[in-house]
Amino acid sequence: MAALNTILYLVVFPGILFLFVYSTFVEWFDRKVFARLQNRMGPTHTGKSGLLQPIADFVKLMAKEDIVPDKADKKMFSALPVVGLAIVITAGLLLPVWNIDLASPGPISFPGDLIVILYLLSLPTLVLFLAGWSSTNAFSIIGGTRVLTMLFGYEVPLFLAVLSPAVLAGSWRMAEIAAFYRAHPLLLLVNLIGFVVALISVQAKLERTPFDIPHAETEIVGGTFTEYSGKKLAFFRLMADIEMVVAAGLLATVFMGGFGGGILSAFVQFIAKTLLVVFLLTVLRAVTGRIRVDQVVSFAWKWLAPLAVLQLLIVILIKGFVL
Amino acid sequence: MNDEQKIEKLKTFAPPEAIAHPAPRRIFVTVEPSGLVALTARMKAELDTWFLSTISGVDKGEFFELLYHYGDTSGSVHVRTKIPRSDPRLPSICGVIPGAVLYEREIQEMFGITVENIPDPRPLLTSDDWPAGNFPLRKDWKFDRPAEVIPGGKK
Amino acid sequence: MKFNIPIGPQHPALKEPISIRLSVEGEVIRDADLRLGYNHRGVEKLAEEKSYIQNIYLCERICGICSHSHSTCFVQGAEKLLEIEPPRRGVYIRYLVSELERVHSHLLWLGVAGHEAGFDTFFMYTWRDREIVMDLLEMISGNRVHYAINTLGGVRRDIDGPLKQKIFDGLAVLRERSEYYLKIGSSEPTFVARLAGVGRLTKQQAMDLCATGPTAKASGVALDVRKDDPHDFYDEVEFDVVTSDLCDVLGRTVVRIKEVLESYKICEQILRKLPDGPIAVKSPRRAKPGEVVSRYEAPRGENIHYIIANGTEKPERLKVRAPTLGNYAATIEMLRHGFIADVPLIFAAIDPCICCAERSVEMVDARSGEERTYRFSDLRRMANERARTLPLQRNVAWPL
Structure with a gap:
């Protein structure tokens, strides 16, 4: 039974199948909201209200010709999309998607899984950098260096912002953090600054406007993805979608009290809370223009990092004097 | 500055018979190519004609007629110069008006006029493998299409 | 490190063909040059x-x-x-x-x-x-x-x-x-x-x-x-x-x-x-x-x-x-x-x-890669010839 559970966990929920279907739904939601905010219709044709459009796009890309540039490092060039996809799916498995029995957590929840998921979410950035670098295209290389430059900006604020709720809860384990905040919901308000910082950092990590600098099409064509086509591009796009789901799930776990109750109740909460985070990210995307890479780094260190430190200070003070 | 004032000022450094005033706000000055740069500098200093709209060239058979169009806040002044077809050389005015370089490059490739002392002599519009000696805006220019070559195909 | 980056003739930021050649160091542009003529049509x-x-x-x-x-x-x-x-x-x-x-x-x-x-x-x-x-x-x-x-x-x-x-x-x-x-x-x-x-x-x-x-x-x-x-x-x-x-x-x-x-x-x-x-x-x-x-x-x-x-x-x-x-x-x-x-x-x-900005017709022959100049009359003649020599299609269904 335990083996079956593990297999179901890996393959169905919240494993590959669920992540695939839900990430395409999230992409549709993102596109639709973005379009409505711009007075457009968004996807309408494939499926009801265009729900199947992201899947259709994925299938179309899978069927397209797959070209590897002559001068590229062929093995690395081909392996990176799969590696990237595997990394984000692994990260997805770590999300505490239901009320895990804290006494016997099983293999997926352990002390310190918060650090592991943050680490796993950093890896796709490195994959994108290597993808840009191994393409040996001038545009890709510039895109790759931009990916790394941005990493130095947003990564530290993100870590600080996500760790402060953990400090308040006194645990490095996501299931425990979520349980702590479900027990003390008012304490969620303490972390508001951290939530905003984390939201903006996640936007940067997902490379969405105003931080879509590494693949800014009007400047450097496709950036890191310039030379990618066909299946490999499809995997990268799926990777980005799943990364968005995982990042939204992480924020929902840490800042919104996670997903309590039975499996069904937890499922509904997961959908509602991640969609709320995605909605905020989409609004942020719609109301801003793209900024420059030097502006990202200076913005991250002048605003995000100090705010994250302030959040940490507030948390420590509250923990020391109030609780 | 109205037209009369401009003509008065022009008369101080150009002969009166070289100045024409065919329409309101249009003044034409004729000058020898050798005196072009000096006149341009003088006009820029005294008439404030720093804005060169363009340089137009016409093939008139025996000679090319070039017209430098200057715009200002009260109309326009046009400097006319003629150079013989047998010896098409023209001094560059880029030293006085740096923005003239694009127009001089265009004149060079379209009429086959050599602009002396031009800072950037490359062709402006024609392709990299443009055959030498073809100047499209000369009236006698005709183009014969070369035979088509299909690489790897039938000869 | 110095790169040469071509922007154009085909580039997502350009709606029409022009070539901007940039030499960059990191993200900073050191020199720029423009190459025109991709759209020269001989209007004059x-x-x-x-x-x-x-x-x-x-x-x-x-x-x-x-x-x-x-x-x-x-x-x-x-x-x-x-x-x-x-x-x-x-x-x-x-x-x-x-x-x-x-x-x-x-x-x-x-x-x-x-x-x-x-x-x-x-x-x-x-x-x-x-x-x-x-x-x-x-x-x-x-x-x-x-x-x-x-x-x-x-x-x-x-x-x-x-x-x-x-x-x-x-x-x-x-x-x-x-x-x-x-x-x-x-x-x-x-x-x-x-x-x-x-x-x-x-x-x-x-x-x-x-x-x-x-x-x-x-x-x-x-x-x-x-x-x-x-x-x-x-x-x-x-x-x-x-x-x-x-x-x-x-x-x-x-x-x-x-x-x-x-x-x-x-x-x-x-x-x-x-x-x-x-x-x-x-x-x-x-x-x-x-x-x-x-x-x-x-x-x-x-x-x-x-x-x-x-x-x-x-x-x-x-x-x-x-x-x-x-x-x-x-x-x-x-x-x-x-x-x-x-x-x-x-x-x-x-x-x-x-x-x-670019007004004489210049075209690139896609097969040989040569740039040629055609005049309008040539183009018209070529078009007429093409229409004459096309095989006659019978019973063509009207697309609507």
Whole structure:
């Protein structure tokens, strides 16, 4: 039974199948909201209200010709999309998607899984950098260096912002953090600054406007993805979608009290809370223009990092004097 | 500055018979190519004609007629110069008006006029493998299409 | 590390082919060069083989955005050569279309600037509102892009009462929207962060490099053909020449939005003062030998046509200088020492119209990679030959 559970966990929920279907739904939601905010219709044709459009796009890309540039490092060039996809799916498995029995957590929840998921979410950035670098295209290389430059900006604020709720809860384990905040919901308000910082950092990590600098099409064509086509591009796009789901799930776990109750109740909460985070990210995307890479780094260190430190200070003070 | 004032000022450094005033706000000055740069500098200093709209060239058979169009806040002044077809050389005015370089490059490739002392002599519009000696805006220019070559195909 | 980055001839930021060659160090541009000629069509040579009336339509096709500016500029000059005086009503309608075209061109530019800055929402909003002015132009002239409203001696279509009211209504909506864009364009933090201080061109540089249009106006150079050389219309309406001292892309954005507001003012004055009478007079076919210089303030800057008549029904020479060509020298200066991220913005900020700037037909043979020059007659002959030699298809189903 335990083996079956593990297999179901890996393959169905919240494993590959669920992540695939839900990430395409999230992409549709993102596109639709973005379009409505711009007075457009968004996807309408494939499926009801265009729900199947992201899947259709994925299938179309899978069927397209797959070209590897002559001068590229062929093995690395081909392996990176799969590696990237595997990394984000692994990260997805770590999300505490239901009320895990804290006494016997099983293999997926352990002390310190918060650090592991943050680490796993950093890896796709490195994959994108290597993808840009191994393409040996001038545009890709510039895109790759931009990916790394941005990493130095947003990564530290993100870590600080996500760790402060953990400090308040006194645990490095996501299931425990979520349980702590479900027990003390008012304490969620303490972390508001951290939530905003984390939201903006996640936007940067997902490379969405105003931080879509590494693949800014009007400047450097496709950036890191310039030379990618066909299946490999499809995997990268799926990777980005799943990364968005995982990042939204992480924020929902840490800042919104996670997903309590039975499996069904937890499922509904997961959908509602991640969609709320995605909605905020989409609004942020719609109301801003793209900024420059030097502006990202200076913005991250002048605003995000100090705010994250302030959040940490507030948390420590509250923990020391109030609780 | 109205037209009369401009003509008065022009008369101080150009002969009166070289100045024409065919329409309101249009003044034409004729000058020898050798005196072009000096006149341009003088006009820029005294008439404030720093804005060169363009340089137009016409093939008139025996000679090319070039017209430098200057715009200002009260109309326009046009400097006319003629150079013989047998010896098409023209001094560059880029030293006085740096923005003239694009127009001089265009004149060079379209009429086959050599602009002396031009800072950037490359062709402006024609392709990299443009055959030498073809100047499209000369009236006698005709183009014969070369035979088509299909690489790897039938000869 | 030094890279050479080619922007174009094909690039997502470019709507028309031009090649910008950049040499960059990291993200900073060290040197820039422009290569033109990908869109050179030989309009000047072709115009020598066409009659005056045909040339109106040829000039209209020099540009796809400011089509009216070239045809008006040509007609202004040709009317002087043919010694005809268009009736006032015709002139008023002609410049009404001019100002509406300026509105549509500037709104289009605003959208493109938003897109180049990665601000797609702004792009969608401005282009939605641009539809209003496009519809007005279609109601007036019957066409959305090539209005074909000019003719020698006046215009081809009249405006009636209900249409006048529709234009007033449309202008009211547009004015409100434009004021909103002025607010967004100068206050949205990410947008302003991208535009401010980018592509600096000082007043002295603008004067030296003969910049024109909004590029020069944003550097504080108040040069506007409508004021300086009002032809026979612009001294009858009141408007201000908009300038800005910001000397950067933000300045150019502000200048364009304010210029649009001035255009609404001009349009309303035209509609209020619209005189009665005929809209066109008959024009002779031949012009006496002579020459004329015609200047016109196109949305992108000064447009100048120089026409020589030789007593026949065709001009001896037509020289066209579109505003974009005048701004290239300034563009190279602006690109230097900027960031790669700013290239599309700086380039877009002159509102480049490459097909305007390059006017003889040059084509690349895709199979041999050779560049060839074809004349229009050759193309027509080739097309006819192709039509003649195509195998005859029978029983072809009508696609609808």
